[in-house]
Amino acid sequence: MSEPSVPLLRLSKITKRFGVIRAVWNVDLEVNQGDSLAIFGPNGAGKTTLLRVIASLTQPTSGDIEFAFEGEHQSRSRVGYVSHLSLLYNELTGFENLLFYARLYDIKEAHDRAAEMLAKMGLKEASNQRSGEYSRGMKQRLTLARALLHEPQVLLLDEPYTGLDQHGSRLFTEVLRGLKQEGRTILLVTHNLGEGLELCDRVIIQNRGELVFQAVGEHLDKSGFEKLYFEAVEKGDRS
Amino acid sequence: MNPVALTWILAGKDLKIEYRSRQAFLTTVFFALLILVIFNFAFDPGSPATREAAPGILWVALLFPGIIRLNRSFQLEMEEGTLYGLILSPADRGFLYLGKLLANWLFLMAVDLVVLLAFMIFYNFSFSIQFLWIAVLIVLSALGFSAVGTLLGAMVSTIRTREVLLPILLFPIILPIILPAVNGTQEILLAQEIQSLNRSVELLIAFDVIYLAAGFVLFDYVVAD
Amino acid sequence: MVVALYGAFLYAPTEREMGEVQRIFYFHVGAAWNCFLAFFGVFLGGVGYLITRKRIWDHLAASCVEVGVVFTTIVLTTGPIWARPIWNTWWPWGDPRVMTTMVLWLIYVAYLMLRSSLPEGETKYKYCAVFGIIGFLDVPIVWFSIRWWRTIHPVVITSSGAELELEMIHALIVSVIAMTVLLVTLVMLRMAMSLNFSVAEEMTLNVRHSDRRVEGV
Numbered sequence: 001m002s003e004p005s006v007p008l009l010r011l012s013k014i015t016k017r018f019g020v021i022r023a024v025w026n027v028d029l030e031v032n033q034g035d036s037l038a039i040f041g042p043n044g045a046g047k048t049t050l051l052r053v054i055a056s057l058t059q060p061t062s063g064d065i066e067f068a069f070e071g072e073h074q075s076r077s078r079v080g081y082v083s084h085l086s087l088l089y090n091e092l093t094g095f096e097n098l099l100f101y102a103r104l105y106d107i108k109e110a111h112d113r114a115a116e117m118l119a120k121m122g123l124k125e126a127s128n129q130r131s132g133e134y135s136r137g138m139k140q141r142l143t144l145a146r147a148l149l150h151e152p153q154v155l156l157l158d159e160p161y162t163g164l165d166q167h168g169s170r171l172f173t174e175v176l177r178g179l180k181q182e183g184r185t186i187l188l189v190t191h192n193l194g195e196g197l198e199l200c201d202r203v204i205i206q207n208r209g210e211l212v213f214q215a216v217g218e219h220l221d222k223s224g225f226e227k228l229y230f231e232a233v234e235k236g237d238r239s
Numbered sequence: 240m241n242p243v244a245l246t247w248i249l250a251g252k253d254l255k256i257e258y259r260s261r262q263a264f265l266t267t268v269f270f271a272l273l274i275l276v277i278f279n280f281a282f283d284p285g286s287p288a289t290r291e292a293a294p295g296i297l298w299v300a301l302l303f304p305g306i307i308r309l310n311r312s313f314q315l316e317m318e319e320g321t322l323y324g325l326i327l328s329p330a331d332r333g334f335l336y337l338g339k340l341l342a343n344w345l346f347l348m349a350v351d352l353v354v355l356l357a358f359m360i361f362y363n364f365s366f367s368i369q370f371l372w373i374a375v376l377i378v379l380s381a382l383g384f385s386a387v388g389t390l391l392g393a394m395v396s397t398i399r400t401r402e403v404l405l406p407i408l409l410f411p412i413i414l415p416i417i418l419p420a421v422n423g424t425q426e427i428l429l430a431q432e433i434q435s436l437n438r439s440v441e442l443l444i445a446f447d448v449i450y451l452a453a454g455f456v457l458f459d460y461v462v463a464d
Numbered sequence: 465m466v467v468a469l470y471g472a473f474l475y476a477p478t479e480r481e482m483g484e485v486q487r488i489f490y491f492h493v494g495a496a497w498n499c500f501l502a503f504f505g506v507f508l509g510g511v512g513y514l515i516t517r518k519r520i521w522d523h524l525a526a527s528c529v530e531v532g533v534v535f536t537t538i539v540l541t542t543g544p545i546w547a548r549p550i551w552n553t554w555w556p557w558g559d560p561r562v563m564t565t566m567v568l569w570l571i572y573v574a575y576l577m578l579r580s581s582l583p584e585g586e587t588k589y590k591y592c593a594v595f596g597i598i599g600f601l602d603v604p605i606v607w608f609s610i611r612w613w614r615t616i617h618p619v620v621i622t623s624s625g626a627e628l629e630l631e632m633i634h635a636l637i638v639s640v641i642a643m644t645v646l647l648v649t650l651v652m653l654r655m656a657m658s659l660n661f662s663v664a665e666e667m668t669l670n671v672r673h674s675d676r677r678v679e680g681v
Contacts, residue, residue, distance in 0.1 A: 019585040020665060057323055058464040061586075076329040085320030089252070091259040103248050104328045106240040130259075146324075387598065394591050398581050407577055408595065411570035412602045415609040422613060435616050442609055449601060457594050460514055464587070 006068055008033045008154065008185055009054065014063035016049050023049040024060070025209035033068075033153075036186040038196035041206035042233055047189045048083075050206065051158050054187065055081045077105060080152030084162045086143045090132030094123055094142050097131055098149060105150040117145040122171075137168035144175060154185045161192050173199060193226055205232045242334055249330075249338020250345070256315065257346060264350065267307045271354045274300040275361055293362045294424035298417055300354050301377060302384055305347045306406055309388040312343055313396035322396075326463055336389060336458035340451075343385040343392075351377050369427045372436065379443035380420045386450040387412050393461045419443050492542040493636060494643025495535045496565065502532030502647060503568060503600060506575070510596035513589055519662060520655075522589040525596050526579065527654035531647060533572040539565055560610040567606045571599040584665075 009031040016024040023046040031037060041047050052058045053065065056075065069075045081087075088097050095114055102110035118127045121141040126134065131142060140160065147155065157176075161169055176199055180186060190196045197203070203225075205213035213232040257263055278296045282289040316322035325335050355373065359366065391408050395401040423439035509525025512518075543562065544554045556562055578595055582588035 017585075019583060055327060057326060073329050076327060079327070081323070081327055083320065083323075085323070087320050087324040089256060089315075089321055090319065091256040092252070096255070100248065100252050101324065101328070104245075104325070104330055106329070390594070390598070394578075394594065397587075400581050404577060404581055408574045411567055411574055412598060414567055415602065415605045418609045418613045422616065438612060442612065446605060449605065450598075453598060453601060457597065460590050460594055 007031060008035075008068045010064075010066045011054070012064045012066075014050075014053060014060045014065065016046075016053055016058060017061045022209050024053060027063070027206075027209075027211055029204070029211070031185060031187065033185055034180075034183045035202055036180050036200040037188065037202040037204065038200035039187065039189045039204055039206060040191075040193065040196060040229060044208075045206045046209040047206050048158055051081075051083075051156050051187065051189055055079060055156050057081075077150060078153040080147035080150070080155045081158075082143055082147045082156070082160050083158040084160070086131075086139050087146060088131045088139065088142060091130060093128050094118060094131050094134070095127040097142065098145060101146050102149050107150055113149060117149055121145045121175075136163050137165060140164055140168055141171065144172065148175075148179075152184070154187070155179060156187050158189045159191065160188075161190060161195055169195065193229060197225060205229060207233050207237065240330075242331075242337075245330055245334050246337045246341055249325075249335065250341035253312065253339065253342035254345065257342075263308055263311050264346070267304045267346075267350045268353050270307060271300045271304040271350060272357055274303065275354070275357055279361055290362070291425075291429065293358075293364075294421050294428060296362075297355075297358050297424060298380075298421050300358065301351050302380065302413070302416070303406075304350065304354075305343075305381070305384055305388060306409065308343055308346050308350075309385075309392035309409075310395075310402055310405060312339055312389065313392050314401075317396060322462070332459040332462060333455045335462065336393075336454055339393070340385050340389045340454065343389050344382055347381040347385060348378060351381060364428060372427050372433075373424055375440065376420050376423050376443070379440065379447060380416050383416050383443060383446045383450060384413050386447060386454050390450075390454040390458060390461060393458065415446055416443065491639065491643070492539060492546055494640045495538040495542070496561070497640055498643050498647040499532050499536040499539055499565065499568060500603070501644065502528045502535060502651070503572070503603065505651065506532065506596040507600035510593035510600075513593040514597075517586075519589065520659070522592065523655045523658040523662075524651070525592060526658060527651045529572055529575050529579075529596075530654055531650045533569070533576065535643075535647065536565060536569045536572055540569060560607055560614060563610045564603060564607045568603060571602065575599065 007030040009029075011027055011029040014024055014027045014029075015022065025046075027050065039047050039050065049058065053060050056065075056072070056079075067075045069078055089100070092100065095118060098114035098117055099110055102113050107113050115124075115127070118124050121144065123138060123141055123145070126138060131139065134142060140163075144160070155176075160172060164172065173195060176186060176188075180199070186200070188196055188200060201216065203213070203215050204211050212235065213228075275296065278299075282292060282296075313322070316325070326332070355370075355377070358364070388405075388409055391405060391412075395405050395408070398404060419439035419442040423436050426433045426436055426439075505528035506525045509521045509523075509528060512521030513525065543565075547556060548554055575592065575595055579588065579592055582591060
């Protein structure tokens with residue numbers, strides 16, 4: 001794994017409050033090009049908020065985010081985002097959805113690109129069906145297609161495995177692995193310790209807004225991780 | 240990217256969705272017709288006083304049902320979180336506003352066309368070339384209504400009481416549209432000669448320009464967190 | 465304020481035709497000018513918040529709305545009481561001042577309703593700031609459109625042509641100034657209240673936040 005001098009993304013003392021609730025508290029994080037980072041934590045830990053701050057869907061209450069890209073416009077065109085919300089228009093067909101986003105991202109030859117992504121995700125037959133009629137697995141594949149249309153350098157995924165069957169999960173992991181091999185950066189929020197560990201080389205655990213654990217690649221004991229996870233969370237609860 | 244193209248892509252998406260389901264269009268038209276009929280019952284149709292009041296009735300029916308589309312315009316973006324999809328994109332937030340605005344405006348004008356025809360029939364006005372001027376008033380008023388409405392509609396989309404709150408917020412603001420619109424229509428339909436139509440049009444244009452500018456600038460604050 | 469009260473009730477001679485009721489005029493005018501001034505405060509607060517994101521601007525806006533709506537209500541209630549003897553009508557439709565004040569009142573109330581439907585937080589302050597700006601832009605538009613409409617549809621109002629004697633003008637000026645001072649004082653008091661609340665909030669926050677879990681966040 002290469003170690004570039006400038007991290008792709010740096011968070012310094014990021015805090016996000018909603019009124020009196022502190023969803024993210026004092027988070028420092030550096031992400032390098034090509035990293036695959038899994039973010040674990042119990043419900044309500046603030047993982048989704050953290051990801052949304054990184055995606056610039058939410059402004060942090062305090063703290064700094066630095067992207068290695070120049071300017072906000074650049075950042076937004078290099079980042080892809082997948083959440084349990086599909087971000088798809090139910091009344092439009094699969095093809096129309098992708099075409100819309102392709103044009104929104106100013107992709108050249110949007111028609112071709114949309115068709116290409118549909119084929120890649122195995123959705124060619126359903127491309128003229130309204131996406132509202134898609135099965136859960138198909139929708140998730142279309143969502144991933146949408147997120148990858150503009151070939152983002154950084155992919156942010158928020159619990160993408162929710163509601164997927166074995167087949168869907170497998171496909172998803174394969175696509176992500178392919179992206180990882182291409183050198184793209186992946187941040188994955190998931191409950192699924194197994195999938196997360198399989199895919200990612202770095203792990204952080206968030207609890208009550210704070211980062212309570214960080215580990216990298218070689219130092220990561222994947223087999224004993226579950227025990228470690230519960231320990232870290234309980235330690236955070238007690239403090 | 241070409242801003243006109245971007246605006247059109249955004250508006251086109253909305254209009255395509257409305258075309259697919261058609262429900263909102265029919266509901267809005269129906270509501271407007273209902274307003275016309277209610278007033279028909281409330282006032283004696285034969286009396287000259289009602290005829291004098293007709294322009295006012297027309298404009299209530301032309302503008303108020305627009306609320307339905309405004310609510311829906313952002314509700315559909317909340318269903319599957321597509322609003323996030325728009326905000327995440329590199330598109331300038333001001334153009335997200337214009338795109339929504341364009342769709343809302345065209346939608347309202349389409350509804351108003353039907354309402355105008357129904358009005359002519361209910362209130363026994365015969366068609367004449369003057370009606371082109373009413374169309375101009377509708378175009379301008381619908382634009383002002385949509386300009387403020389799109390901004391406020393986005394604002395209330397996250398609030399549970401949005402359906403009640405939006406009219407409360409919107410109607411006081413768009414009151415200045417009603418005077419020139421009704422006055423102009425009165426002249427066209429009822430008066431012997433047309434004197435102040437120019438000024439009516441000017442006032443509407445002024446309103447439109449001010450709120451289009453305000454909306455374009457303020458939309459970012461409303462939609463991004 | 466005491467000076468104004470003195471001026472209104474004792475100093476100004478009784479106006480010939482309308483009698484004691486006319487004295488309400490002093491409060492009416494003072495309140496009228498101030499309800500617009502208060503809304504300007506709302507506008508300033510809105511712009512200030514959007515630019516600086518400092519909560520004090522929101523406190524300014526919110527305080528101005530609360531005080532302003534009271535002043536506006538005073539105007540709208542004292543108005544008819546005063547108007548009836550002069551114009552022989554409770555509510556002179558088509559008068560720009562009356563209608564604009566009515567619309568202002570509606571906008572104030574709408575603002576309060578918006579405010580109460582939002583949970584505390586940046587979103588609330590932002591949305592209220594935006595609405596405050598939108599509302600403020602509206603007021604002159606309403607004024608001019610009604611004035612224009614008046615030129616086309618002149619409304620005949622029988623006026624008894626009240627004369628303002630010199631002492632009455634004095635009383636009027638003093639009362640307007642007094643009302644302005646009152647407005648500023650009330651706004652500042654209200655702001656102080658809000659600031660205390662938010663300081664208390666901060667302290668609760670810092671003590672223990674761990675008890676809060678955020679669902680689906």
